[in-house]
Amino acid sequence: MNRFSLIFSFLLLFPLVSLAETFRVNDIRLQGLQRVSAGTVFASLPIQVGAQISDVEIQQLSRALFRTGFFEDISIGRDGSVLVVTVKERPAISTINIEGNKAIKTEDLLSGLTENGLAEGQIFKRATLEGLTQELQRQYVAQGRYSASVEAKVESLPRNQVGLNITIDEGTVAKIKHVNIVGNEVFDDEQLLELFELGTGGWFSWFSSKNKYSKEKLSGDIERLESYYLDRGYLRFSIDSTQVSLSPDKETVYITLNITEGDVYTVSEVDLAGDLVVDESQIRRLILVKEEQNFSQVLMTTTSEYITKRLGNEGYTFADVRGIPERNDDDNTVKITFFVDPGKRAYVRRIDFRGNTKTSDEVLRREMRQMEGGSASTAAIEQSKIRLERLGYFKEVNVDTKEVPGSNDLVDVEYTVEEQPSGSIGASVGYAQQTGATFGANVQQDNWFGTGKSVGFSLNTNRFVTSYSFNYNDPYFTPDGVSRGFSLYYRERDFGQFNVSNFNTDTYGANVTFGYPTSEISRISLGFGFSNISIDTGFAAVQEIRSSPRLIEDVPLRYVDQDTIDRIEALIAGARDLDGDGLLSDAELEAFRNYDPDDDQSTYEPNASGNIDPYDYSGIVSTITEMDDVLLLDSPEGFIDRNGNEFNMFTFNLGWRQSTLNRGRLATRGASQQVSFELSVPGSDLEYYKLTYNAQYFKPLTKNLTLRLRTQLGFAESYGNTSELPFFEHFYAGGFGSVRGFERNTLGPRASPAFSYNLYRSPISASDTNADGNADEFDNLASYIIDPATGQLSASQRTRNDNPFGGNVLMEFGAEVLFPLPFIKDQRSMQSAFFIDAGNVFDTNCRSSQLNCYDVEPGRLSASYGLGLTWITGFGPLTFSIAKPIQQQEDDETEFFQFSLGNTF
Structure with a gap:
């Protein structure tokens, strides 16, 4: 190397050697801190006191502190052997004020701000705020509010703090002027547009919001359109493009969909592949897709779900079953292969419960059909969920199956419940001219202190009525589900008014009932009871009770x-x-x-x-x-003339109930039916029997509408030495739970006044x-x-005194369409319905003097239609109805508006 080269190399290396000069840090001095602690800064610095540091490393220290996000400006200098760090902190957010929003709740907006690092007490980042305002505006655009605007202002506050003021102008939702589908030949526009949630609307658009554009709704409509074609065999159907055009004033939207329908494909073959685990013949019975049928995507996916559940019942909880269509475009056929990957058999390690703040775990655990330590069964897990819903204690029950970390064959099952009121309480104090001072109190709790036991107390008293009762039922008297219940009661009733009355009774008695489950959905009951009843007719009873x-x-x-x-x-x-x-x-x-x-x-x-x-x-x-x-x-002899006025009766009860309802209260699907038979034991002072049948059935009509059908039938008659059915065992109809629009118990036969x-x-x-x-x-x-x-x-006084007397035959029918109430977010404790009720009471032994008394004649059913609402409150079910008669008998008593709170005891 020559001399010139050596000199040139020295000149190049000299600056680098100077920049790489190091010094020993004997101390670190921090300046400018206000809220950020010194410990946070020291933890972020990659050096410690006593370390050697160069100028290049000082630049690295600056970058490390900037990465914390706490500082707006940082400068690092040297004072001898002391490293001096001077910072300017970013301001903290003191308050966040949002104004002008209605479509999106303030809580939701604040939640979005928090997720993006903007919350009260957090460090303010202007770049994040600008990005968030754009995101909020995009959310409003997705709702069809194209004219919406979001403006954010930052207000400086003392002590290096800021306040965020976000002003929102939501504008109006753009209305759909036209929806056009291009390329459809098989199905016309009207038929396809009926599938859409969006549309141009009509007279009720203000209520349904059908004509208000929403990006999410449009996506759902496109999926429904695609499923419609695929379910009918159009395997090559496609949506080529979607155009959403906006008018210059941003208030009108035009939607155009370009589609290609393609040809219909038929199924040429259905095959199974993979590890079937269970017998192939059992799986093939679950296949809904058949050869020579038109291809249907919904049948293919449903088949996959059925096979998955079947494998889940064998413990293969995480089985994966996929239907794979193989198209043959030459002859427009498709081969469907269901590929089965069962995975490993899973076992339940633990069953946990969440949300039951009142109900004990034991009450929930005894409803489980999936056992801990056993093979996980999808059917058993789902059946356990259904049993919890049928208890009537919970608004909602959800179940989640979770893999155990570190294990590929263990799962935990977690049930999350949301409790609701499971009883009713009522009290009344008042005064009436005829009845005098009145006091009433009742408590009925179906989940007594969270034990699952049902307990009820009732006290009602006034001048003419005094009643006391107590009932108790333990649904798990034995571990295998045998129930036991008993009740005690005492009642005094005096209906005398103006020296004229039907009858007065003094009754006491007791009942004990046992129930035994015969299956997951049915049980039988057996009961025995004793009652003593004495009757005082007052001054003048109606003719059916006593002659006059x-x-x-x-x-x-x-x-x-x-x-x-x-x-x-x-x-x-x-x-x-x-x-x-x-x-x-x-x-x-x-x-x-x-x-x-x-x-x-x-x-x-x-x-x-x-x-x-x-x-x-x-x-x-x-x-x-x-x-x-x-x-x-x-006058002719009445019941008391022939049978006396005091009776001791021993009764035998037998019942059967079957229920597939999805809930214990406010059910929306399933069915139930119940048969009850009551017999006064031969040798009792009165000998009679009663047979009743109750049934209801729910059928979904649409996503939001459900049809409910119900009926109640009854027949009673005397036997042996008793000449006629005791009048105090008659059936009555009218009012809630019967035929709404008519006063309680007023349908059917009337009594004959005393002569x-x-x-x-x-x-x-x-x-x-x-x-x-x-x-x-x-x-x-x-x-x-x-x-x-x-x-x-x-x-x-001149009184008609033809009070309702009831009869020995009951017929009631009803049809309801259940629908959700608008503007109410949580519908789980409420149920509204349009209804038609029909029913009446008949008597196979009418007296010639009785009014409105007929043998069984379906043509004489009274009927009404109206609107009803039931709301489960903390004091019990609150029920309203408005109804108008469609058909009524001459002596029927109507009532347009009816309501009740709590239970009747």
């Missing part, structure tokens, strides 16, 4: 003068026919009026209570007979009490009823 005297008029009733009325009323009050001629003379009337109990010479003698005995029955009869030319007769007759005051002395401008025979009218037990006449 009546006056048969041979001639029209004549006017009665005031003097005769006074004599009749005196007889009622206790005057005596002293001479026994059947009449009350002036002297006898005067003696009664002047009667003094302290006068020893008095003709009248008081009884032991110090009162005058009422006049005997025959005297009144003769007086009335002579006065009005009428004859007093007895009575009227006395009219003379029109000469009458006053115009009914304010019709004339003194007529209806003024000063009094009705009288004769009590056959005492022979007394009693004045009462």
Whole structure:
């Protein structure tokens, strides 16, 4: 090397040697920190005190600190052997304010900001904010809000903080003006556009939002269109292009789809490949695609799902079954091969429960049909989920099967539940003119303290009704699912009003019931009970319960003068026919009026209570007979006349229930039916039997609509020594759970009022009490009823008293279309329906005097239609309905609006 070369090389290397000069760091000094801790900075520096550092490494230190994102500016210098780091921190976000948003909730927007590193307390990054505003605007565009705008402003605050103010103008959703499909020849536009969720809309577009553009909805419509063709054999169908055009004012959208239909392909062969694990004949029974049929994608994918579930039942939880179509374009045929990859058999390591804050794990675990340690079965796991849903304790039940990390043959099964109210509570305090002070309280809990046991208490009392009851049921009295329940009750009922009533009862009793599961969906029940009931007819019962005297008029009733009325009323009050001629003379009337109990010479003698005995029955009869030319007769015997008024009864109950409903409350699919038979044991004071049948069926109509059909049928009759079915065991219809739109229990036969007759005051002395401008025979009218037990006449108001009496045959039917309520996000605790109800009560032993009483005649079913809503609240089911009759009988009582809260005990 010559001298010149040596000099040139030295000159080149000298700057590098200077830049690579190092020094020993004896200390590190930090300047400019406000919120970031010194420890965070030291942890980010790749050097420590005592290390040698060069100028090149100082640049690396700067880059390391910038990567933390905490600093806006960094400078690193040297003060002797001290490394000086000076920083300028990025501002922190103090507040985030969002205004103008309605279509997207503020919580959702804040969540999106947080996911992108923008939240209160976080370091502010302007680049992230700008990118996020663009993303928010894209979200609004996807909803068809092309005119939406998002503006973000940064407000400087003290102590190196900022406030973010995001102002949103959502604009309006662009409306679809036209949807055009180009290239379709087999199916017309109208037929294909019916598949679309988007469209030009119609009269109800404001409600359905069908004409409001959405990118997500359009994607769904394209998928439905493609599936429509593929399910009909058009295996080469394709959507060539999709154009969405926007008007200049950004308020109108035009959609055009260009498609190629292709030819129809038929299935030439169906084959199986892979490791089948189970017998091939069993798998082939699950194949829905058949040779010589048109190709159908939905049948192919459904077959794959069926085979996957079948393998899952054998423990191959992660089996993969794929249908692979092989096209032959020469003859438009397709060969379908189902490739089966079962994977390894999986076993359940553990079953976990989440979300059951009240219900104990034991209640959930006993419903499991998949056992820990056993081979994982898809059917058993799903059946366990269904059993949890049928309990009625949960709004929703989800199940997830998870692989155990580090193992290829173990899984954990996790059930997540969301609890809902499973009982009802009610109380009432009030006052009514007829019933007086009222107090009522009831509690019914189907999941008592999370144990799965059902417990109920009830107390209701007022002037005429007092009832106490207690019921208890343990669905797992034995580990294998045998249930046991019992109930105790005591009731007093007094329906007397204005001295006229149907009947009063005093009842106490007890029941015990056992249930036994016969399958996963059915069980039988067996019960025994005892009850004691005593009946008091009050002053005058209806004729079906007890006979009552009546006056048969041979001639029209004549006017009665005031003097005769006074004599009749005196007889009622206790005057005596002293001479026994059947009449009350002036002297006898005067003696009664002047009667003094302290006068020893008095003709009248008081009884032991110090009162005058009422006049005997025959005297009144003769007086009335002579006065009005009428004859007093007895009505036909009633139930009490033939059977007495106090009964001890032992009952036997047998029932069967089957249910495939998906939920215990507010079911939406499946079916259930129940048969119940009740028999009073031979030798009881009353001998009768009752047979009832209840059924309901749910069928999905569309994605959001479900049809529900229901029926309730009943028949009851007496046997043995009992002449007729006890009237207190009759069926009733009308109201919630029956035929809505009619008052509760008012359909069907009416009772025959107790016989009575009227006395009219003379029109000469009458006053115009009914304010019709004339003194007529209806003024000063009094009705009288004769009590056959005492022979007394009693004045009462003129009441029809043809109360519902029920019958021994029940027929009820109903059809409902369940639909989701608009604008309500969580529909799981609510169920709304359009309904048609029909039903009535009949009697195979009608009396000639009964109103509205007929033998079984389906043509006499009362019917109504309307809208109903049920909401599961913390106080029990809250139910509303508005209904209008379609068909009604003459004596039916209608009710347009009805509601109830809680359960009836």
